[in-house]
Structures are given as C-alpha cells and as structure tokens.
Amino acid sequence: MDATDIQILIVGSAGDGTIAAGNILRQALAEAGYKVISFDVYPPEIRGFGKCIARMRATIAQAYSLKQQSDVMLSLDDSHAIPHVGEVRDWGAVLYESKPVANAPQGHITGHIRPGQIPYGCAIREISEKATGANRSRNIVALGYLAGLYGLPREAFHAIIDRQFKKRGAEVASVNRKAFDEGYAAGAGAFKLDDVAFGPPQPNVAPGTVVEMINGNAAVVKGCLDAGIDCFFGYPITPATTIMERLATEMPRHGKRLVQTEDEISAISATIGAGFAGTRSATATSGPGLSLMQEMLGLGTMAEVPSVVFVSQRGGPSTGMPTKTEQSDLNSALFGGHGDAPRIVMAPTNVEGCYRCAGKAFEMAEAYQTPVIVLLDLYLSNRYETVAFGQKSPFEPDVNKRPRKQDLGAGYKRFALVEGGVSPRAVPGDAGGMHIVTGLEHNEMGRPADSAEMHLAMCDKRLDKLKGALVHPDFTVTKRFGAMGKAAVGLLAWGSTFGECLEAMFQAEKEGIDCAAMKVVMLSPFPEEAVSAFMDDCAAVLVPELNHDGQFARLVQGTLGRKVVKLTRVPGVPMRVSDILGEIRRLAGRNLPQAAE
Amino acid sequence: MVYLEEKLKEVQDSGRLEYRSKALPTWCPGCGYFAMVDGVAHALNALGIPKENTVVVSGIGCSSRFPFFLDTFGMHTLHGRALPTATGVKVANEDLTVLAVGGDGDGFAIGCGHLPHVAKRNVDITYLLFDNGIYGLTKGQTSPTSAKGFKTPTSPYENPDQPLNPLLMMLSYGASWVGQSYAGQPDHLKEMIVKAMAHRGFSYLHILSPCVTFDKTHRTYGNLGMTVRPVPASHDTTNQNAAMQLATGGDPPPIGVYYAVPRPTLGDSLDGLVMKAGGELPRRRGTARAAE
DSSP, X not given: OOOOEEEEEEEEETTSOHHHHHHHHXXXXXXXXXXXXXXXXXXXXXXXXXXXXXXXXXXXXXXXXXXXXXXXXXXSOHHHHGGGGGGEEEEEEEEEESSOSSOOTTOXXXXXXXXXXXXXXXXXXXXXXXXXXXXXXXXXXXXXXXXXXXXXOHHHHXXXXXXXXXXXXXXXXXXXXXXXXXXXXXXXXXXXXXXXOOOOOOOOOOTTEEEEEEEHHHHHHHHHHHTTOOEXXXXXXXXXXXXXXXXXXXXXXXXOEEEEOSSHHHHHHHHHHHHHTTOOEXXXXXXXXXXXXXXXXXXXXXXXXXXXXXXXXXXXXXTOBTXXXXXXXXXXXXXXXXXXXXXXXXXXXXXXXXXXXXXXXXXXXXHHTSEEEEEEEHHXXXXXXXXXXXXXXXXXXXXXXXXXXXXXXXTOOTTOOOTTSOOOOOOTTOTTOXXXXXXXXXXXXXXXXXXXXXXXXXXXXXXXXGGGGGGOTTOOSEEEEEOSSOEEEEEEEOGGXXXXXXXXXXHHHHTTOOEEEEEEOEEESOOHHHHHHHHHHEEEEEEEESSSSOHHHHHHHHHHOOOOEEEEOOSSSOOOHHHHHHHHHHHTTOOOOOOOO | OHHHHHHHHHHHHHXXXXXXXXXXXXXXXXXXXXXXXXXHHHHHHHHTOOGGGEEEEEOSXXXXXXXXXXXXXXXXXXXXXXXXXXHHHHHHOTTSEEEEEEEHHIIIIITGGGHHHHHHHTOSOEEEEEEOSEETTTTSEEOTTOOTTOOBTTBSSOOOSOOOOHHHHHHHTTOSEEXXXXXXOHXXXXXXXXXXXXXXXXXXXXXEOOOTTTOSSSSOHHHHHHHOOBXXXXXXXXXXXXXXXHHHSSSSOXXXXXXXXXXXXXXXXXXXXXXXXXXXXXXXXXXXXXXX
C-alpha cells in the first residue's frame, strides 16, 4: 500500500480538552517519526459550549496542506461531531462514547454514521472514572483508545503526557498516564474493521538537524531569536499574540528586552526608535493594528530606519472575524500608508517559511534600512508542522552598512545619494555620526528640503534600494513546482494558501493535466521577471487566495498588465483543495465530475 | 555694545555652543523657544554628556523642530509620537541620554494617550513640554491648554473648552519628577533643565512660553511676567498631595520643582526580568550622571 497518509479529526465542545488531546496526539505522531501538519479551529469565546476541532495529517512523504477528507474521527461531543461525520472517508473510522449520559439533540451518533464508515464505541466516561475516579480525563482515555486501536507507540505518548502534566505535579502526570493506558488497552482489544493503517515511520532526520513540532507563530519566534532580536514592542491582538507571549518568556533568557505598549501606534514607534538606536527590533500585530501603524511605517520609510513588523491576518474589515483566517491585508501591507512609501513585504507559505522569513526580515530591514512587513495569517500562525531545524542559526548577525571614519564629522551625509541607494548609517554612540532623521522630505544631510529635484532624487533612492531584496543572499523570492516547461494551467499563489495549491496540482497531475505552480514569497518589491516568465509558460494562470476582491490577482495584473483568473474565497477557513482542482479542470478544458465530498 | 560683547564671550567660553548645530532656528523673533535651545545646550554641557550619546526626539509642531538646532542625534517623528519613539531609543540603549521635546498640542492632544504609560513605566527620559497654549505651526488655532474664551481661527467666537492641567495630570499619572519653568526667565529654565535631566527616571518639565505671533492677548510676556511666581521654599518635593495642590493653585501655577522621588526605571525593571529568567545582562558603559 501507499506510504502512510492518515488524517485524524477530533471534535468536542469547549472544555472537553479537545485541543489538549490533539496537541498530545500530534506531538506523539511527530515523536514517532511521522511528518505532521495540523490546524485547530475553536470559537472566540474562552468558555461556553463552542465547537473545538483538532485536525492533523500524519504522513511519510511531505504534505503541504490538510486533506479534505479525514480517515479517523474521534468524537468528544456528539452534538458537535455529528455534522462532521460526512468528513470521514469510506472505510474510515468514527470513534465515540458508547455510553453517553444523554443523547445529542440529533440523536445518537451511530444513527448518523454512513454505511461504509466503521463505528467504534468505547465507554470513555466509565473507563475514565474507573482509572482516575473522575470523568475529567475523558479526552486522555479517548486518546489512549485511538492509539491502542492503531497500535501507535505507547512510549511516545507517555513522554508527551509526562512533559505536558509535569508542571501540575508528578501525581497529575501519573493519573493521566493511567487513563491513557486504560484507554489504550480497550483500543488494542477492539476488533478492527477499518482499512486505516499506520505504516512504519521513517525518522530520516538529516544529520545535524532537530525535528520540532512547531506552529507558525512559534517558528517566527525562533527566527527572531536566531536572528538576534534585541527589542520587541507589542500590543495583544489575535492571532498574533502568541508571538509576543512566547518572546516574553524567551527574550529575557537571552538578556533581551520586551515591552507591552499601550497601543499599536506606540509599539511601532518604539520599534522604530529602537531601530534608530541600532538594534534589531520588531513588533507583531494583525490587520487592525497594521492600520494604526501605517503613519509610523511611513516615517520608517522616510527616515530609512530598520524595523520588522509581523502581521498575522484574520477576517476583516474592521474587527471582522478575529478567530477566522483570511488573506485580506495584502493591500494594506503594500499600500497602506500615505505618499509614495515603498517597503519590503514578504509572505511565507509554510511553517518553515515563517522561520526563514522572520530571520531574513531582520537582515533585510538592516541591509536596506527600511520597514519590513512579514505577512502571516491565522491559518499559518496556528498551523503545526514538523520542521527540521539546523543547530546553527542560518542568519547573519550584522549586515549594517556603516560609514567610514573619514566620512564622519561635520560633513557626514546620512542620506548620501550613493549607487544602489543604501547610504552608510551611523547610530547613536558613534562619534561624529550625529544626524537628525525626519518625516519631512530632506537633503543628503537630513535637513528639511523640498525642491522638486531633491524630492525626486529621494523618492528614487527609497524605491531603488529595495531592489536588493530581490537578490538577497540565501532567500527564496519565488519558487516553481510541477511542470517545468509549458503547462495548461499555472497556479500563482502567495501565503498559506499555497499549500492547498500544491495539493491541487498533484491531484491534477494524476488526472493527466499539465499543471505548474509558483509561490511568490516576496511581494514588495515585486519579482516581475520571475512571475512574468512563469506566466509565459502557462496557457492560463489561476490565482487562488483567501480574500474577496482578489488582492494578489490585482497586484499581478496591475504590475505586469497581464490577465489572470481569480479564485477568491472568504470562508474563514483554509481554501478547499477541490475548489482549486475544479478551476484547474475547467481551465484545462476538462469536464470531469466533481471529486467526492 | 559692551554688554553684547561680554555676553558673546560668556557664551563662547561656556562650551555650550559645541552642542548647537549650524542650522538657525526657524522660530519667529521673540519666540520663547530660543531660550530652550540655550537651556538644553547648557544642561548637556553642564552634565558633561557627549553629543554622540544624546538623542533628542520630537513630534510635530513649532517646538518639535527643536532637534534640528542641536548637534546631537535626533528624531523628528510624527505628531504626538515623540514619547513612544523615545521609549524605544532608551530601551534599545541605556547608555544614551534621551530627551523628548514637543508642544502642548503634540503632547496633550494627539499624543495624550502615551503620557500615563511613559510616566507609570518611569522610562529614564526627560520630557520638555513647550506650552504656548496655541497651535503655532498651523497658524494659531486653539490647543488643549488654550484658555476658555480665547478667540482663534478655529474658535472664532470663543474657545468653549476648559484648558487641561498638564502638571496635575502628570503628577496623578505617577511621573517621578515634575516641574515647571518659564521661557521668560532663562536662568531659571537652565537650572530646571539641568535638574530634570539629572533625575534618574521619567522627568516632566512644563515650560510656559508665549506665542508672540498668534497670541497677543492671553499668554504674553507681559501677562506671564506679572503672574509667574516661584514654588514656595517650604514646599516638600516628596509630597505628592502637596504637589497636586500646588498644581491646582493659581493661573499659572508656580514655577519650580513640584515633585521628585527616586524609583526603579523601566530599564531597571527590564534588567530585573532578565535576572529572573536567568539571562545575562548586556555590558553597558554606564552613563555618568550628576547626583540629584
């Protein structure tokens, strides 16, 4: 059979420990040696009875997104799980409580399981009460049942449970271990009928690397630390908050400083102040915060001060949908401020990319003396992937262009009009480097100057110097996948949706469609040549993205003057691979039936 | 002529011209802000702070052009954002002497939201607020410290609002040093800037100044000269309540030091977090600082 590719779905109600169980499961699968990609969905309220979903896909080969259909579903709350029964494939498994205290309003879940899906009832609550004297460990018992049913390595789970509950005392850990073992025994003893089978994992870790189960925001933090971040200023906002929370723990350990400011304006102001002082500084926010930061980002461009802003997008406009994902802040990131204010904007497409972009953002901010926006989204921020990290930081600790001694003193020109546009920058503490940065248009000395010639020269300088970002060392600006020559359909995408594009491309290839895909990581400056060359090769170019107006499609069309086909969706959740595949088929002239839902 | 020559020699000998830039101030003749350039240059000189270790951060307004007239590092930022930007500079490098300067509109209208936070954090910077009770750079509109009844192009009948009381606000926000001075008394101003800068922690110096171009009726040299009086010698500068009472007494309230108490700065607290987390503190030069 094919190499392992199994997707597990856990559905429960807030308070059931759904996400906690999912967290243990994905870590254990990673520990066991599978590649894992995982994304949870939960309601904006902390308490209450909202639906919580943990989804994870364990594979041997690299996967790029979740699958549309799951192989196994574990229900911790039937009323929430019943609407998801249809997500389980034929001959897949549905695991549920066999002795519920009360039936769900829709009736018992077994009444909803389709012929062909295999039901597994387990007396989860009873086992929990027997093992621990309480029904609080239902989620762990259920997890044990699932692990036992599929013969997953028990030791991996024990290690994670110990780690997870250690903080709450050795006793809590041992009680949960017992709950897990009881569930495991029940699962191992069950008569298995489905065709879900975990093949042997391939822990092929490259020498010198360590595999981590990590989400996008945590990868950003790791990138910040490996790039030697000095200062961070932030204001809490979903879904970016966990970047600040994690940095608040980590930075003091490295002797670095983090301040929670009174608002986003203050956060970006302080970030730019710290950048002026010569340190690597950053802030993180979401769409509403980015709107507040726009004026100060314009100063960052004008004053040529390095700063890094991580923006995790959520549903907009206004307060929008704070716990739903969207890619609708591209326009804001590119064009949000007033005046001609170019800046560097990049968007990673996966969790490893979050790490690389985070680190490289500091390099580029410093090298090109400008604000750098790294666009994430909720899907990427909260999506877990197994990533192999090297043990040494791949980032340059200092790429500043400093003035020569003889250029300092009374005649020092902070904004000298030099080849390439990057003027040597002195920082406070450098004798003879004194200068004023200003939001006013200025001359080479930094003094207010508004002649037509000077304004043009400075506008050119601020734009031209960014071109360096397109050839920045060791950075993937664009990358092409699939058919390398002519293709019937080319997928052109940015950000988190690129994973779904690749999955759709693989399926289209299986159907015999010549398909190619290009991810565009650098959005400003725009990689015109690479994108144009890709479009030359494709009979039709499809741009799937999670926003209403097709912001990236417009960017491509506006920049290159060439038509693309938009595919826009705003469901608040990742795009369906089948939607992309349907468009590919249509554009390729295929009139095939829709894939089974 | 003799007087002028003597004055010139005194200024040249003092060493404070070292801190002045070649750019000539853009203010109107007679503006109170000239005294502040001289005052800050004097204070930097008196405290022996190297110019390359000094960063002056301002917002937008007449007074916010200030950094251009000193030969130090400077940031001329956005309207209302001098304080958070200055906070970033100081957090990044504790060895720097950081001043924030701005006017009443910049600080108490658009930038008002930052004041309580910079005060409560006790960021080790000095904030010089040049209060002329008017928006000078946009040609004389009403500001948050304009008197009630004041007529301006944006309040042509009269200003219907009560003015804010900046001193009372800063005291209640917990600023660790609060004082007031007057541009018409340059020697007092010099002394107060030195004191404010010597304070370790957030120091707020409110400086009364006329706008000679757009206010011919209210806050003039004539009116201020008649009403400005010193803080009584008996005032206890460690008594917050007494300081608040002073701030509410008189129009304008007296000039001098209202409140001065040492407490840990933001930098101290952040260093404390590093120690708690088991991290290592970065090496610093340690800025020489006159004792208070």
